[in-house]
Amino acid sequence: MTYTNPSPQVSPTLGEPPIVSIRDLQKVFPVPGGETVALKDANLSIQRGEFISLIGPSGCGKTTLLRLMADLEQPTGGELLIAGRPADEARRERQYGYVFQAPALMEWRTVLKNVLLPLEVMNVPGDRVARAREMLKLVGLEKFERNYPWQLSGGMQQRVSIARALAFDPPLLFMDEPFGALDEITREHLNLELLRLWRETGKTVIFVTHSIPEAVFLSTRVVVMTARPGRIEGVVDIDLPHPRSDDTREDPRFFTLATEIRELLKKGHA
Amino acid sequence: MTALRPSRVAGLGPMLIVALIAAALYWPLMLAANVGPAGRTLASGAELDCRTALACASQLRNPVVPAPAQLAQGFVRLSTPVTSPLALPYNVGVTAGETLLGLLLATVTGIGLALLLVASQAFERATLPWLVASQTVPVVAIAPMLAVLLGQYGVQGFLPKAIIAAYIAFFPVAVGMSRGLRSADPLHLDLMRTYHASSAQTYRLLRFPASLPHLFTALKVAVTSALVGSIVAEISTISFSGLGKMLAENSRASDTVALWVIMGYGAVLGVTLVALVNALERWVTPWSRR
Numbered sequence: 001m002t003y004t005n006p007s008p009q010v011s012p013t014l015g016e017p018p019i020v021s022i023r024d025l026q027k028v029f030p031v032p033g034g035e036t037v038a039l040k041d042a043n044l045s046i047q048r049g050e051f052i053s054l055i056g057p058s059g060c061g062k063t064t065l066l067r068l069m070a071d072l073e074q075p076t077g078g079e080l081l082i083a084g085r086p087a088d089e090a091r092r093e094r095q096y097g098y099v100f101q102a103p104a105l106m107e108w109r110t111v112l113k114n115v116l117l118p119l120e121v122m123n124v125p126g127d128r129v130a131r132a133r134e135m136l137k138l139v140g141l142e143k144f145e146r147n148y149p150w151q152l153s154g155g156m157q158q159r160v161s162i163a164r165a166l167a168f169d170p171p172l173l174f175m176d177e178p179f180g181a182l183d184e185i186t187r188e189h190l191n192l193e194l195l196r197l198w199r200e201t202g203k204t205v206i207f208v209t210h211s212i213p214e215a216v217f218l219s220t221r222v223v224v225m226t227a228r229p230g231r232i233e234g235v236v237d238i239d240l241p242h243p244r245s246d247d248t249r250e251d252p253r254f255f256t257l258a259t260e261i262r263e264l265l266k267k268g269h270a
Numbered sequence: 271m272t273a274l275r276p277s278r279v280a281g282l283g284p285m286l287i288v289a290l291i292a293a294a295l296y297w298p299l300m301l302a303a304n305v306g307p308a309g310r311t312l313a314s315g316a317e318l319d320c321r322t323a324l325a326c327a328s329q330l331r332n333p334v335v336p337a338p339a340q341l342a343q344g345f346v347r348l349s350t351p352v353t354s355p356l357a358l359p360y361n362v363g364v365t366a367g368e369t370l371l372g373l374l375l376a377t378v379t380g381i382g383l384a385l386l387l388v389a390s391q392a393f394e395r396a397t398l399p400w401l402v403a404s405q406t407v408p409v410v411a412i413a414p415m416l417a418v419l420l421g422q423y424g425v426q427g428f429l430p431k432a433i434i435a436a437y438i439a440f441f442p443v444a445v446g447m448s449r450g451l452r453s454a455d456p457l458h459l460d461l462m463r464t465y466h467a468s469s470a471q472t473y474r475l476l477r478f479p480a481s482l483p484h485l486f487t488a489l490k491v492a493v494t495s496a497l498v499g500s501i502v503a504e505i506s507t508i509s510f511s512g513l514g515k516m517l518a519e520n521s522r523a524s525d526t527v528a529l530w531v532i533m534g535y536g537a538v539l540g541v542t543l544v545a546l547v548n549a550l551e552r553w554v555t556p557w558s559r560r
Contacts, residue, residue, distance in 0.1 A: 072460055091466060098464045104457040108479045108557045121465040121475065148557045 017084055019172065019204050020046035020069060025078035027064050029228075037229035038049065038064040042078070044223060044232065046187055048171070049203045051198055053215035053222045056268075061230020062208045066174050069206065070098055083171065096120060096172035097165030103150040103157035103179055105109045111160050112136065112145035135163040138197065155179075155186040159193070160193050166201065175207045179214070188246075191217055195244055212265075216240070217248060224261055226268020232269045300335040301327045307334060336527045344527035345534075348516075355511060365513040368428060368500040369543060372435025373493050379436065380443025380488070387444065388451045388477075405441045409434065409502050417507035430507065435499035439492040446488025450481025483558070486551040493543045501536065513539070534541050 027039040039061040042241055046052050054062040067073040069082060071091040075236075082090035090096065097118075115132040124131070136142045139159040141152075149157055158203045163171060179187040191214060200204055209215050215222045222236045240248055240255055248254060301324065308330055309323035320326040328337035336344065346359045355361075365449035383401070387394045413434050420430045454477050462472045504514025513536055552558070 070464060072534060091464065094466060096464070098461065100457050100460070102457060104455065104460065104461055106479070107475070108482070108555065110557075117475065118465050121467045121471055130339070150557075 014167055016048060018045040018081075019048045020044065020082055020206070021079075021081040022069075023079040024075050025065070025068065025248055027046045027061070027068060027073065027081055028076045031150050035137050039068070039075075039233045040229040042232050044235070046204065046206065048204055049202055051195075051207065051220045053207045053209055053219040055212065055215045055222055055226060056225030056230075056233075056265065057210065057227050059227040059230065059270075060225040061227070064175055064207060064230065065225075065267040066176055066208050070096060070202050072098075094168060095170055096174050097168070097170045099154045099158075099161050099165045099173070099178045103149070103154070103161040105160055105164075106159055107149055109149075110145065111141065111147050111149065111152070114149065114160055115164045115167050116221040118164060122168055124168055132163075132167060135167045136160070138166070138200070139163045139193070153186075155190060156222075158182065158190065162194070162197070166197070166203070171204060173203045175205065177208050177210070180210070187211075188213070192245070194218065195242075199243065212258050212261050213249065215252075215261065216254055217244060222257075222261055224268075226265065231268075234264045236264070277498055287360050296338070296381045300333075300337060303335040304328070304330055321476040330525050332524050334526065337529050340527050341530060341534075344531045348528055358513075358516065358532065358535050361511050361513055361516055362539055364428070364511045365497070365500055365504065365536075366539055366543070368431040368503070368512065369435055369493070369496045369539075371428075371432035372496040372500055373439055373489070375432060375436035376443050376492055376496060377489065379440040380492070381447050381485075383440070383444040384447035384451055387448045401441060401444065405438065409438050409499055410506050412437065413503045413506040417503070427510075431500045431503040431509070431512070434503035438499045439496035441545035442488045442495065443485070443490040446491075447481060448485045450484030450488075453484060454480045464507050482555050486547065488556070489547050489551075491542055493547050497536075497540050497543060 020041045022042055022044040025039060025042040026037070027037055029036045042061075044063060054065060056062050064073060068075050068080060069087060078253070080087050083093075085093070085095075092187060105111075106117065109117065112132055115135050116128055119128040119131060133145065136145055139162055140188040141156060141159055141163070144152060144156065152160065162175075162178070180189050182190065194205075195218060197203075205218075207215075207218060216238055219238045220239060223233065224233045224236060226233045226264070236257060239258070240251060240253055291525040304327035305323050308326035311330065312318065312320075312323055312326060318326055318329070320329055327333075328339070333340065350357060352359050384399075387398065416434055416437070417430045420426070420433065425433075427543070451473075458476050458480070459472070462476055467475070500512070501514040503509075504512035505518045506514075509518075513532055516532050517529065520532065
């Protein structure tokens with residue numbers, strides 16, 4: 001098996017400000033008769049071009065952390081900067097595309113029109129249809145542009161939703177368990193596709209998952225989170241070389257890293 | 271489009287079986303209903319072409335339930351000349367026109383109200399009880415009053431009936447549409463938020479299209495309500511045309527055959543109007559998988 005050098009975006013330029021900067025971030029939800037600490041004292045710094053996975057059991061705050069970065073929730077404490085700005089400002093400046101756990105395609109729009117949606121909302125100048133078609137080609141669905149979402153399989157729908165998130169060319173891509181509802185075979189195929197997209201587009205990806213192999217396979221770093229209260233237990237550097245392929249899953253180093261993550265998850269459980 | 275739609279012809283099979291059973295039961299039930307009055311008519315010594323109560327049961331002048339031949343004669347008598355303002359085709363057209371205009375008024379009012387109800391909680395709290403109350407007043411009681419009121423302002427004839435039809439049809443539209451506008455998927459709302467979409471964009475691109483299935487369900491209820499409304503309005507106000515006017519006339523004349531024929535026309539009109547709304551739905555929502 002041949003390994004090439006890691007792609008350039010994996011090694012960030014020294015001194016460049018982080019694209020995501022999180023300090024002592026906290027989120028407390030009020031519940032009847034008290035409060036739930038969804039996220040406690042999170043600290044994390046993410047460089048441009050990284051592929052970061054947030055992994056942990058349900059209730060560990062990984063989705064909450066992503067929604068805080070996306071300004072879909074507001075923190076109750078700490079500091080959060082996205083591309084050097086507060087999260088709400090970054091959202092208004094359309095710094096990120098968001099892929100949900102469900103494809104969340106609009107059933108009244110064709111595949112092409114779903115990808116066009118953000119371009120319409122943002123009134124992006126130029127040939128929007130050409131741009132949308134280009135995105136569909138990137139995810140290999142250019143032949144399905146006239147179909148309605150229900151005519152596509154779950155995996156294809158999720159690829160449309162990725163094309164939609166990339167359509168307006170945001171520097172950041174937030175993905176909340178995008179392949180969680182798919183079967184193992186489709187998921188591994190889409191993992192490869194996603195890595196190719198990441199390398200071709202140079203986006204910074206923040207990816208929520210509860211699958212250890214998926215996190216190891218995709219990421220440059222894995223953020224391990226544990227529950228009650230939700231917190232960051234540790235960060236594991238994934239030094240597997242790029243480009244990765246199905247062979248990567250057989251690499252002894254792959255297993256070592258997976259074990260390291262598993263130990264961290266157990267530590268939080270004790 | 272690779273979608274396979276279930277065959278429509280196959281779907282009609284069970285319906286046809288029910289129709290056949292109803293047709294087979296009609297004759298004996300008709301005889302049973304008429305045999306009593308026929309016996310009494312014979313006993314009164316009236317001159318008839320028939321000898322027994324059973325034989326007379328299908329030939330009464332004002333039968334309780336008309337025989338098929340009587341229905342056919344009545345149908346021809348009331349349907350011709352086709353263009354006459356006294357014949358049924360013209361009057362069905364009048365009622366259909368009132369109903370459709372009423373439905374249009376109801377749709378515009380209902381959607382407008384739904385937008386206000388969804389936009390403002392204060393508006394909802396202040397008006398929803400009154401909207402519900404407006405529907406508890408029997409339309410038969412309200413129709414003459416409205417006709418007199420509108421007559422004061424020179425609104426006469428066709429329009430008051432349409433307004434009365436709209437009065438009972440707007441409510442299901444308002445309720446269905448406000449439910450529809452609230453039915454947008456929370457994920458889609460989050461998605462629009464990540465795009466920093468304006469409220470107007472969220473309504474136009476998300477809430478409104480998401481509400482369409484609810485709107486059409488409401489319209490199917492509303493169109494039958496509107497038909498009831500316009501017929502009741504015709505009966506309970508001064509009318510010179512329409513199914514309701516003909517019903518009132520023939521009911522006073524005890525012309526039961528005519529009443530049955532008018533009822534048949536009314537049923538066909540009702541089914542046609544619902545089919546029209548269904549066709550509109552298929553045209554407006556081509557993505558639907560039905």
